[in-house]
Amino acid sequence: MPNVLAINGSPRPDGNTAHMLREVLQVCGAAGFATEVYQAGGKPVRGCLACGACGSQKGRCATDDWINELYPKVARADALLLGSPTYFADLTPELKAVIDRVGFMSRSDNMRLSRKVGAAVSAVRRAGSIHVLDSIQHFFLINDMIVPGSTYWNMSQCRVPGEYEQDAEGVQTLRRLGENIVWLVNKLN
Ligand SMILES: Cc1cc2nc3c(=O)[nH]c(=O)nc-3n(C[C@H](O)[C@H](O)[C@H](O)COP(=O)(O)O)c2cc1C
Numbered sequence: 001m002p003n004v005l006a007i008n009g010s011p012r013p014d015g016n017t018a019h020m021l022r023e024v025l026q027v028c029g030a031a032g033f034a035t036e037v038y039q040a041g042g043k044p045v046r047g048c049l050a051c052g053a054c055g056s057q058k059g060r061c062a063t064d065d066w067i068n069e070l071y072p073k074v075a076r077a078d079a080l081l082l083g084s085p086t087y088f089a090d091l092t093p094e095l096k097a098v099i100d101r102v103g104f105m106s107r108s109d110n111m112r113l114s115r116k117v118g119a120a121v122s123a124v125r126r127a128g129s130i131h132v133l134d135s136i137q138h139f140f141l142i143n144d145m146i147v148p149g150s151t152y153w154n155m156s157q158c159r160v161p162g163e164y165e166q167d168a169e170g171v172q173t174l175r176r177l178g179e180n181i182v183w184l185v186n187k188l189n
Contacts, residue, residue, distance in 0.1 A: 002185045003034040005077035007070070009084035009095030011042035016123035016164040017083040020156055020174055023164075024081055024121065027178025033078075033185070038070055040094045041084075047093075048100040059109040067101050074102055075109070078185050079117035080145075082136050089128030091135050099139045106143060114144040117184050119177055121154040123164065129155040146188070148180035 006025055010017035018037070025035040046063050053062035059075065061068055074080065082098075084091035091099075106112040118140030122129040133153055140147050154177050156170030165171065 001032065001034050002078040002189060003036070003076065004028045004079040004081055004181060004185075005073050006035070006037045006081040006083065007040050007095065007098060008037055009041045009082065009092040009098070010123070011092070011094070012085075012161055013039050013042070015085065015161045016156065016158040017041075017085050017121065019161075019164040020121045020123060020170070021081060021083045023171060023174040024119070024178040024181065027175055028079075028182055031182040033182065036073065038073060040066075040070070040098055041092055043094060045094050045097040047097050048104060054105045055108040059105055059112070061101050061105055063101075067098060070098065071102060071105055074106070075112050077116060078189070079119070079181050080113075080140075081119050081121065081181070083121045083123075084132050084136070086122050086124040086128040086132050089131045091122075091132045095136075099136070103139055103143060111144055115188065116145050117181055117188070118145040118147050119154065119181055121156075121174060121177070123158055124155055125157070125159040129153070146184065148177065148184045150174070150177040150180060
């Protein structure tokens with residue numbers, strides 16, 4: 001059974017980003033995919049130390065925290081769905097730490113992310129989400145991953161938790177993104 005791992009970079013486990021991720025996963029689940037959300041936002045984390053230790057201990061980081069617990073889930077996933085709220089037109093530091101550390105770990109682990117599907121979503125009150133999506137998609141594209149689109153950029157205009165559902169175009173965009181993840185993973189398999 002194909003599986004999609006979503007990583008929530010928002011410190012709000014039930015905020016707008018979480019709802020956006022669930023919207024996409026609901027479509028994937030209805031198509032028979034296994035789905036999981038990993039809550040990264042709000043967890044204490046260090047950035048990459050550039051120590052190079054992951055080069056000799058494949059798939060493990062010298063900083064032994066939750067990113068070592070997350071990595072095997074990433075390695076097993078057929079598709080990754082990364083979500084972040086827009087923070088000063090950028091992603092959250094927790095998600096950036098995932099990108100930097102998992103990115104290096106996977107490269108020294110036989111390019112473990114190769115040909116996995118990667119999609120990004122971002123919640124935004126008003127502006128800056130395109131830059132968030134670009135940052136996340138740069139991570140996918142340098143790691144040999146394949147990125148599906150939708151009918152708009154994968155963003156939703158919302159501020160307080162619960163507002164996500166009011167952006168009808170955002171909801172529609174994410175449902176189509178879910179359909180495209182399913183379509184693409186099935187083609188690749
Ligand atoms: C530190 C911080 C910075 C933010 N920066 C922006 C921003 O640059 N542009 C914007 O439109 N909204 C900004 N917001 C609003 C959030 O992106 C918005 O409320 C989003 O829906 C929160 O998603 P969440 O519920 O998943 O945490 C910011 C919020 C916080 C807490």
